[in-house]
Structures are given as C-alpha cells and as structure tokens.
Amino acid sequence: MRKTARGSSRSGTRKQPSQTRSKALVDALIQTTARVLLRDGWQALTTNRIARDAGVSVGSLYQYFPNKEALLLALVERLADEMTARLMEVGAALRDASVAEGIVTIVRAALDVSRRDAPLYRAVLVELPRQGALELFERVNRRLADALTEWLVDRRDELDVVDPSLTAHVLVTSLDALTDHALLFHPELLESPRFERELHALVSGYLGVRRPARARRSVNGRSRP
Amino acid sequence: MRKTARGSSRSGTRKQPSQTRSKALVDALIQTTARVLLRDGWQALTTNRIARDAGVSVGSLYQYFPNKEALLLALVERLADEMTARLMEVGAALRDASVAEGIVTIVRAALDVSRRDAPLYRAVLVELPRQGALELFERVNRRLADALTEWLVDRRDELDVVDPSLTAHVLVTSLDALTDHALLFHPELLESPRFERELHALVSGYLGVRRPARARRSVNGRSRP
Amino acid sequence: MRKTARGSSRSGTRKQPSQTRSKALVDALIQTTARVLLRDGWQALTTNRIARDAGVSVGSLYQYFPNKEALLLALVERLADEMTARLMEVGAALRDASVAEGIVTIVRAALDVSRRDAPLYRAVLVELPRQGALELFERVNRRLADALTEWLVDRRDELDVVDPSLTAHVLVTSLDALTDHALLFHPELLESPRFERELHALVSGYLGVRRPARARRSVNGRSRP
Amino acid sequence: MRKTARGSSRSGTRKQPSQTRSKALVDALIQTTARVLLRDGWQALTTNRIARDAGVSVGSLYQYFPNKEALLLALVERLADEMTARLMEVGAALRDASVAEGIVTIVRAALDVSRRDAPLYRAVLVELPRQGALELFERVNRRLADALTEWLVDRRDELDVVDPSLTAHVLVTSLDALTDHALLFHPELLESPRFERELHALVSGYLGVRRPARARRSVNGRSRP
DNA sequence: AATGAATGAGGATTCATTCAT
DNA sequence: AATGAATGAATCCTCATTCAT
Numbered sequence: 040m041r042k043t044a045r046g047s048s049r050s051g052t053r054k055q056p057s058q059t060r061s062k063a064l065v066d067a068l069i070q071t072t073a074r075v076l077l078r079d080g081w082q083a084l085t086t087n088r089i090a091r092d093a094g095v096s097v098g099s100l101y102q103y104f105p106n107k108e109a110l111l112l113a114l115v116e117r118l119a120d121e122m123t124a125r126l127m128e129v130g131a132a133l134r135d136a137s138v139a140e141g142i143v144t145i146v147r148a149a150l151d152v153s154r155r156d157a158p159l160y161r162a163v164l165v166e167l168p169r170q171g172a173l174e175l176f177e178r179v180n181r182r183l184a185d186a187l188t189e190w191l192v193d194r195r196d197e198l199d200v201v202d203p204s205l206t207a208h209v210l211v212t213s214l215d216a217l218t219d220h221a222l223l224f225h226p227e228l229l230e231s232p233r234f235e236r237e238l239h240a241l242v243s244g245y246l247g248v249r250r251p252a253r254a255r256r257s258v259n260g261r262s263r264p
Numbered sequence: 265m266r267k268t269a270r271g272s273s274r275s276g277t278r279k280q281p282s283q284t285r286s287k288a289l290v291d292a293l294i295q296t297t298a299r300v301l302l303r304d305g306w307q308a309l310t311t312n313r314i315a316r317d318a319g320v321s322v323g324s325l326y327q328y329f330p331n332k333e334a335l336l337l338a339l340v341e342r343l344a345d346e347m348t349a350r351l352m353e354v355g356a357a358l359r360d361a362s363v364a365e366g367i368v369t370i371v372r373a374a375l376d377v378s379r380r381d382a383p384l385y386r387a388v389l390v391e392l393p394r395q396g397a398l399e400l401f402e403r404v405n406r407r408l409a410d411a412l413t414e415w416l417v418d419r420r421d422e423l424d425v426v427d428p429s430l431t432a433h434v435l436v437t438s439l440d441a442l443t444d445h446a447l448l449f450h451p452e453l454l455e456s457p458r459f460e461r462e463l464h465a466l467v468s469g470y471l472g473v474r475r476p477a478r479a480r481r482s483v484n485g486r487s488r489p
Numbered sequence: 490m491r492k493t494a495r496g497s498s499r500s501g502t503r504k505q506p507s508q509t510r511s512k513a514l515v516d517a518l519i520q521t522t523a524r525v526l527l528r529d530g531w532q533a534l535t536t537n538r539i540a541r542d543a544g545v546s547v548g549s550l551y552q553y554f555p556n557k558e559a560l561l562l563a564l565v566e567r568l569a570d571e572m573t574a575r576l577m578e579v580g581a582a583l584r585d586a587s588v589a590e591g592i593v594t595i596v597r598a599a600l601d602v603s604r605r606d607a608p609l610y611r612a613v614l615v616e617l618p619r620q621g622a623l624e625l626f627e628r629v630n631r632r633l634a635d636a637l638t639e640w641l642v643d644r645r646d647e648l649d650v651v652d653p654s655l656t657a658h659v660l661v662t663s664l665d666a667l668t669d670h671a672l673l674f675h676p677e678l679l680e681s682p683r684f685e686r687e688l689h690a691l692v693s694g695y696l697g698v699r700r701p702a703r704a705r706r707s708v709n710g711r712s713r714p
Numbered sequence: 715m716r717k718t719a720r721g722s723s724r725s726g727t728r729k730q731p732s733q734t735r736s737k738a739l740v741d742a743l744i745q746t747t748a749r750v751l752l753r754d755g756w757q758a759l760t761t762n763r764i765a766r767d768a769g770v771s772v773g774s775l776y777q778y779f780p781n782k783e784a785l786l787l788a789l790v791e792r793l794a795d796e797m798t799a800r801l802m803e804v805g806a807a808l809r810d811a812s813v814a815e816g817i818v819t820i821v822r823a824a825l826d827v828s829r830r831d832a833p834l835y836r837a838v839l840v841e842l843p844r845q846g847a848l849e850l851f852e853r854v855n856r857r858l859a860d861a862l863t864e865w866l867v868d869r870r871d872e873l874d875v876v877d878p879s880l881t882a883h884v885l886v887t888s889l890d891a892l893t894d895h896a897l898l899f900h901p902e903l904l905e906s907p908r909f910e911r912e913l914h915a916l917v918s919g920y921l922g923v924r925r926p927a928r929a930r931r932s933v934n935g936r937s938r939p
Numbered sequence: 940a941a942t943g944a945a946t947g948a949g950g951a952t953t954c955a956t957t958c959a960t
Numbered sequence: 961a962a963t964g965a966a967t968g969a970a971t972c973c974t975c976a977t978t979c980a981t
Contacts, residue, residue, distance in 0.1 A: 060965080061965085064965095064966095087968095090968095095966075095967090096966060096967045096968055097967085097968070098965090098966060098967050098968065099965075099966055099967075102965070102966075
C-alpha cells in the first residue's frame with residue numbers, strides 16, 4: 040500500500056536510536072538534510088538525495104524516520120534545541136545582571152542566536168513550508184520569556200514595568216521578530232553595530248530606561264553631564 | 265519538463281492583458297489561486313486545479329502566466345499592492361498629525377494592514393516557500409518608512425531622534441515584524457487592545473515620548489504637560 | 490499527497506470516455522493489461538509497463554483510471570460482460586428447447602464460456618488476488634441461473650424438480666465450478682468429449698432424466714429399445 | 715533484489731529441521747503466516763512482519779525458507795496435509811459402507827473438509843496468487859478419488875457406472891469445486907442442510923441412484939425397494 | 940485565442956533479501 | 961545459529977507543462 044503511511048508515530052523517529060550506530064545514522068541524516076537544504080535548496084531535498092549524500096540507503100532513512108516530514112521536523116527540532124541550550128546560558132547570565140547589563144545581554148543574545156547557524160536558520164524559515172516547524176521555535180521563545188520575566192520582577196523598582204510577564208513576552212517577541220526579519224531581508228544588519236544600538240534603544244525605551252537626550256548613541260557609556 | 269521553466273520572462277505576466285477579457289481572466293486566476301490556497305492549502309494548489317476552479321483551461325492559464333511561480337507571485341503582488349494602497353492613506357493622514365496622534369496612527373495602521381485579509385496573508389506567509397514573495401512585502405514597508413521619515417523630520421524638535429531615516433526603518437520593521445509574528449503565532453493578539461497598547465508603548469518609548477500615567481519611575485523622562 | 494488516491498470513484502474510470510479517442514485509449518489499456526498479464530504474468534503487470542506497451546504515457550493511464558486496481562477491475566468487468574453477452578444468447582436458445590436439447594445447450598454453454606478467452610480467464614482467476622473480481626463473475630452466473638429457472642419451470646412436468654430456482658442455482662454453480670476447475674487444473678478437459686459427456690450425465694442425473702442403463706454414453710441418441 | 719530468488723532450491727525448506735528447536739521454529743513461522751494472513755490480509759504478509767510476529771529475526775526465517783514463496787507454499791502444504799489426513803479416515807470409513815451410506819459419507823466429507831479451517835482455507839484460496847498452491851490441493855483430491863474408485867468398483871453391480879476411475883474423478887472434482895465455490899461466494903451454504911441435500915441429489919443422480927421420495931416422475935428409473 | 944488530452948521525469952515509499960557481527 | 965540493520969531496485973502515482981486541434 041503506497042497510499043497510507045503505516046508507520047507508528049507519524050512524526051518523530053521510528054525507533055529510539057539507543058545504539059551508538061543508530062544515533063550516528065540519525066545525526067548524519069539530519070545534518071545531510073541541513074547541508075542539502077543549504078547547498079541546493081528546497082527542491083533538491085528529496086529523500087533519495089538525502090540518503091545518498093548521507094552515505095546510506097533510502098531504506099535506512101525510512102528505518103529511522105517514518106516519512107520525509109518527520110525528517111524535516113527533526114532538523115527543525117534540533118535547531119530549536121540548540122537555540123534553547125544557548126538561551127539557557129543567557130538566563131543564567133541574567134540572574135545577577137544590573138539593568139544596564141541585562142539589556143545588553145538580552146539584545147546580544149537575540150543577535151547571537153540568529154547569527155549562529157544563520158544560513159541554516161534562514162533556509163528553514165524561508166523554505167520549509169510546514170506549520171509544525173514554527174511551533175517549535177515558539178517554544179524556544181517561551182523559554183527566554185520566562186527567564187526574562189524573572190529578571191524583570193527582580194528589578195521592578197528600577198524599571199517602568201507593570202506586568203512583567205507581558206512585558207517579557209513583548210520584548211522577546213519583538214527581538215525575535217526583528218532579528219528574524221533582519222535575517223530574512225537584511226542579513227548584513229545582524230553584523231552591524233548600528234542595528235544592535237537600535238535594538239538597545241528600543242528595549243531601553245520600552246522599559247523606561249532613558250539615557251540623556253542627544254546622547255542616545257552611547258549605548259553602554261557612563262552618562263555624560 | 266517539471267523543474268525548468270522554458271518560458272520567456274520567468275516572472276511577470278506573459279503578455280499585458282490589454283483587453284478587458286484578458287484582464288478578467290488574470291483576475292479570476294489570481295483570485296482562484298487565493299481561494300484554493302485558503303480552502304485546501306498548499307498541496308491542493310496545482311495549476312490544473314486552479315484553472316479548473318477558475319473555469320478556464322490550463323492552456324489559458326499558461327497563456328497569461330509563464331509558469332506556476334509567476335502566478336503565485338502575481339497573487340503576492342496583488343496583496344502587496346492592496347497594502348501599499350492602504351498605507352498611502354496612512355501617509356496622508358500622518359502629514360498633519362501631532363506626535364501623539366501620529367504614533368496612534370502608525371500603530372493602528374500596522375495592525376489594520378495585518379488584520380485585513382489576515383487569513384490569506386497568513387496563508388501566503390506560512391505556505392508559500394518562495395523567496396520573491398518576501399521581497400515584495402519589503403517594498404511595502406519601504407513605502408511606509410518613507411512617509412514616516414518625513415513625519416519624523418517635521419517633528420524633529422519634539423522627538424529624541426537623531427537619524428530619522430534609520431529610526432523610521434526600525435520602527436516600520438519592528439511593527440511589521442511584530443504584527444507578522446502575531447499573525448502567525450498569536451492571531452488573537454491582532455484583535456486585543458492590550459497588544460495595541462504594548463505596541464504603543466514600544467513606539468513611544470523608542471521615540472522618547474513618555475506617557476506620564478505609566479511612568480512610575482521615569483529615569484530620565486522630562487514629563488510633558 | 491502521495492498516500493491517498495484522491496480520484497473520485499476509486500473504482501471505475503476516472504472520466505466517462507465519451508469521445509471516440511478516449512474510448513480507444515481505455516480499450517487499448519485494458520487490452521494491454523490482458524496481454525501483459527498473459528505474456529508475462531502478474532509480477533510484470535506494472536502501471537508503467539502497461540502504459541508503455543499500450544503506447545501511451547503513465548499519465549494518460551491515470552487520466553482514465555484512478556489507480557491500478559481500477560484498471561484491473563475494468564479488465565475483469567469486460568470479461569464478465571463478454572460472458573454475459575454470450576449467456577444471453579444461451580438464454581434465448583433455451584426458450585424453445587426440449588429437455589434433451591436444453592441439457593445439451595446448457596452444458597455446451599458452460600464449456601464454451603470457459604473455452605472462449607480461456608487463457609485470459611485462467612490468468613485472471615489464478616493471478617488476480619482481489620475480491621471484487623470474484624463478485625463480478627458471480628453476477629454472470631446469476632444471469633444464467635435466471636434463464637435456467639424459467640426453462641425449468643416451463644418443463645416442470647417432465648422433470649424431477651421441486652424448487653426450480655434452487656435447482657437452477659445448483660446447476661449453474663456446479664457447471665461453473667467444474668469448468669473453472671478444469672480450466673485451472675486440467676485445461677485439456679475443456680476440449681475433451683469425455684468431459685462433456687460426464688457433465689451431461691451429471692446434469693441429467695440431477696434433473697432425474699435417466700437414459701437407459703448401460704447406454705449412458707449415448708448423449709444425444711434416441712433411446713434404443 | 716526483489717524479483718529473482720538467488721536461493722538454492724526455490725521451493726521446499728532450505729534445510730531439514732532435524733533438531734527439535736528448528737522444527738518448532740518452522741512451525742511457528744508457518745502458523746504466524748496463517749495468523750497474519752487471516753488477521754491483516756495479503757498486504758500485511760511481509761517477511762519482516764511474519765518474523766517479528768513469530769518472535770524471530772528475518773535472518774532466521776531465511777535460514778529455513780529460501781524465499782517468501784517457499785514459506786507460503788509450506789503453509790499451503792500443511793493445510794493440504796491436514797485435509798489429506800482427514801480424507802484418509804473417510805477412505806477407511808468408505809470401505810464397508812453401503813451405497814447409500816457411501817454417498818452420505820462422501821458428501822459430508824466434502825463439506826467437512828471445507829468447513830474445517832474455513833477462514834484460513836478461504837484466505838489461501840482468495841489471497842494467495844501462486845500457482846503452486848493450487849497443485850497441492852489437487853493432490854488432496856487425487857487421494858480421495860483413489861479411495862472412491864475402489865469403493866465404486868466394489869459396488870459396480872448396484873451402480874450405473876462404466877468407468878469407475880473417471881466417475882470418481884468427476885465426483886471428487888464436482889464436490890470440491892462446489893464446496894470451494896460455496897466457501898468463496900456463499901459461506902453460509904456450507905452450514906445449510908439444503909445445500910447438503912442438493913449435493914446428495916447431485917451425487918445420487920449422477921450415480922444413477924434414485925431416491926424414491928423425490929422421484930415425482932422418474933423417467934426411466936427402476937424403483938428399488 | 941482557447942482547449943484539455945497527453946506527457947514523462949521525478950518523488951516518496953516498500954519490502955524481499957543479504958551479511959557483518 | 962541467530963540477529964536485525966542495511967540495502968536498493970522497483971512501484972505507484974503526481975503534476976507542471978506542452979501542443980495538436
């Protein structure tokens with residue numbers, strides 16, 4: 040029967056790669072998927088091509104992924120996991136940060152996450168049409184928002200924040216949306232200090248942290264008289 | 265031959281639909297494309313299906329569009345044009361608006377544009393994997409940014425703005441990114457006053473306009489009467 | 490979606506071949522299916538092979554048959570139709586036949602139907618694993634049984650028949666089963682007078698028509714003293 | 715490689731399962747084959763599935779069966795063997811049976827054999843497309859025919875039989891064909907006394923044994939006391 | 940200009956079979 | 961002997977595109 044996938048879970052791997060060998064195979068397949076996507080784009084991304092490039096047979100691919108979609112999802116999942124891991128560090132760094140330091144940390148984190156694996160992340164955002172992928176990235180943001188909320192609560196006195204949870208959400212969403220947007224349409228911005236400065240200003244302004252007028256450009260400077 | 269288009273121009277209509285009949289046909293095809301995309305999704309969006317639903321033959325479709333991609337692009341183009349038209353009105357309304365009024369206008373415009381044709385816009389964002397489409401939407405933003413730049417220049421005295429063009433760009437990008445993001449992941453936000461309020465706060469803060477009510481502890485704000 | 494056939498009827502042709510051209514194509518495909526099945530057997534019966542041998546593209550095949558199964562069913566249907574047509578003639582010939590003539594007619598009909606297209610019929614019986622096919626052949630038998638029932642009723646006085654309908658059914662089923670069996674395991678029997686004679690004896694005996702003892706072999710002879 | 719078996723003997727087990735363990739394994743595989751065929755049909759009948767359900771590895775399956783076909787054949791063989799065993803008893807019972815008893819015995823035997831394992835037997839008949847299988851069942855019939863021939867010869871005086879061997883063959887073939895047919899198309903008949911009565915009438919008529927009760931108008935029958 | 944039947948390369952997926960461990 | 965991961969040829973079916981009418 041060609042028509043219906045009879046695999047078990049329909050999304051997710053077909054069998055838990057407990058053995059080392061299997062793990063390596065799954066890894067190779069996901070990485071090859073990324074590579075092919077980057078090198079030759081969406082239309083070159085066929086299961087046969089992936090398998091061949093990964094140095095295995097199609098049969099092996101289907102031993103570990105019930106169908107093509109599952110493989111794609113695994114790629115996205117992996118990307119999301121890496122982002123989450125990096126954001127966990129940000130959360131830790133945030134704990135003892137002053138307001139000024141915190142803002143810098145957050146802005147920098149947003150940029151870093153986008154910069155890292157930027158081309159792949161971009162390809163995934165642009166080329167993969169699937170819904171499920173987007174939800175995974177949402178989860179990543181939720182993680183960061185939680186860490187940020189905590190930080191905002193701790194600095195309630197110094198900041199113009201009424202609802203920390205909402206504010207955190209808006210901040211994360213904004214930064215995510217802005218960096219994603221930059222990644223898609225103005226990749227060069229991700230490397231531009233000017234862009235970082237503007238993000239800084241946006242966050243500062245939103246949080247009610249004003250630097251002296253006419254001195255906006257000194258991001259991190261001690262206020263001049 | 266599937267992958268390689270041997271048609272002439274590769275993007276844009278194959279012939280200018282000068283006759284009324286042709287124009288109507290092109291319209292019907294684009295609208296049908298939208299309808300099919302909305303009703304049955306990306307997978308159902310085949311040229312044969314579109315032609316049939318539009319009441320014409322595939323041959324006719326290919327008389328006016330060199331290939332499928334061109335048809336998709338035409339749909340996106342039409343959407344972008346409608347947005348631009350609406351933003352032109354915003355630009356006009358902006359001319360004589362005070363700072364406070366302007367901010368409201370801009371925020372509202374961003375939301376309105378996303379809300380209008382939200383399902384179709386969403387479908388296009390989520391389902392169409394093509395690169396070209398995104399660039400079209402960029403053009404729309406550029407239009408708004410220009411109008412906004414002018415407005416910022418005129419109100420230079422009242423605002424904490426050094427580089428109006430850059431500020432306009434960041435504002436437009438932010439709002440666009442935020443509303444797109446909301447459209448994709450939290451459609452309900454587009455209808456929520458809370459979301460509008462936060463966008464408002466973001467813009468105000470970024471422009472250095474403090475709203476007194478909320479300024480529990482305005483670090484450096486000069487409260488205005 | 491590759492998995493589910495989205496064709497309309499799932500069994501039967503995808504579109505009514507109203508045009509002459511289409512009819513010819515459908516015919517060619519069915520005949521080619523038969524030819525391939527006969528020449529190279531079940532495993533050679535792939536859609537691509539059939540299309541190629543029929544001198545058309547696979548695409549065309551799928552224009553007229555929603556899937557492989559439908560094509561196979563069409564072949565069986567055609568065979569069943571031809572049998573039915575031939576049996577209609579038998580029904581007519583039966584009307585005015587005497588008891589003795591009728592028995593000869595029926596036995597001969599059973600053999601004729603099996604002999605005609607015997608190899609194809611055999612291939613279909615042996616090789617096509619599908620259920621639906623079998624039901625079609627059942628319909629054919631029902632037709633013959635009806636004609637036979639009428640005949641039995643008309644000759645009630647001369648025959649040892651209590652329930653004509655049941656008797657007709659048993660007769661038809663027996664003859665069908667016996668000839669099918671012969672077709673499958675002893676094809677040579679279909680051409681053997683001996684076999685015909687035995688069928689004759691079976692039917693005669695079942696109907697209570699006894700020929701003089703020790704003279705059983707004279708099938709059609711006028712009884713000798 | 716799918717189509718071409720490169721195994722040694724092509725039919726029959728690869729090695730004689732001399733050890734108990736091996737015997738058990740072969741048994742398990744055949745039984746599992748039957749179970750899968752019954753539960754999930756022809757399509758689910760893959761070697762991997764069979765092995766898994768039987769609790770062994772595919773490798774082990776191929777240790778004892780050179781290819782899939784051999785396994786299927788073994789299943790059919792087992793079924794045929796069981797039938798043969800049962801028919802041996804019939805042959806014994808026949809020895810001392812009177813004409814009337816013998817007819818009852820034979821008819822009943824035909825029905826019994828079909829009824830036993832009816833679902834599996836049916837599945838094998840309907841679903842297994844292989845040629846070889848059918849020949850096995852032929853062997854079974856030959857066995858019964860031999861026993862029947864002997865019986866006919868012994869009762870030559872009481873019966874209107876010229877060629878016992880041929881008559882036996884026709885009888886066995888008829889009964890087999892009729893019960894198989896019933897199994898496939900009217901399974902309920904196998905349990906119906908009416909059907910048994912008709913088979914009885916068929917055999918009696920064929921053998922020239924008239925039942926007085928029904929002989930409303932026996933054309934030429936010599937009524938026996 | 941319009942039609943829509945025809946095309947056919949290409950894609951996802953299966954499964955009998957092998958062979959290194 | 962047993963395992964089961966790996967193989968890959970082969971299958972069914974799709975759909976963008978063409979072109980004879």
